[in-house]
Amino acid sequence: DTGVSQDPRHKITKRGQNVTFRCDPISEHNRLYWYRQTLGQGPEFLTYFQNEAQLEKSRLLSDRFSAERPKGSFSTLEIQRTEQGDSAMYLCASSLGGGSQETQYFGPGTRLLVL
Amino acid sequence: SQELEQSPQSLIVQEGKNLTINCTSSKTLYGLYWYKQKYGEGLIFLMMLQKGGEEKSHEKITAKLDEKKQQSSLHITASQPSHAGIYLCGADIEAGGTSYGKLTFGQGTILTVHP
DSSP: OOSOEEEOSEEEEOTTOOEEEEEEOOTTOOEEEEEEEOTTSOOEEEEEEETTEEEEEOTTSOTTEEEEOTTSSOEEEEESSOOGGGOEEEEEEEESSOSTTSOOEEOOOEEEEEO | OOSEEEEOSEEEEETTOOEEEEEEESSOOEEEEEEEEOTTSOEEEEEEEOSTTOEEEETTEEEEEOTTSSEEEEEESSOOGGGOEEEEEEEEOTTTTSSOOOOEEOOOEEEEEEO
């Protein structure tokens, strides 16, 4: 257990439905990251927060995706009008600060299957 | 092509054998991370290397970052079935080490250890 939790662990939904995932980072960590991982690939960066501010979004994050971190603690990732191509593992990570010297600790992930 | 290339893509060894996994980048590596992932689960942090020539060990796993800081290797001595999993290297590449924190990952190396 890394201290980062994600909920739910698994989600099966029908195409066109909306889904929301939650991430609870390690309590004192002010950086929070979302990644997406498809089968046989490494994680790909989606977006990150410094406290409650969303500082960058990947071009992978289409308009159907939105992420929030309202109080600088937990974060949610919502996918609207899901498509089969959204099926993947969604990983959350947190770090104490930013930078290449700050270790990111990952949660167990939420596995999404869109039928 | 991948910005971070891992080799081999998969590896099957007999228990007790030594093995090496490589991670190569076309750009200078800053803050190179090694993670381990069990199938369907989150990433577990193993080690982080910052400086060219740096070497770190934890139990039977040793990681090195070469002098030119464009390649890292992960070496496992006397492998055990518990070492089986997916090994991922991640690095802050795009920001050139300017304290961005966004990680780019290799595609992973699947390790199987037969008892």
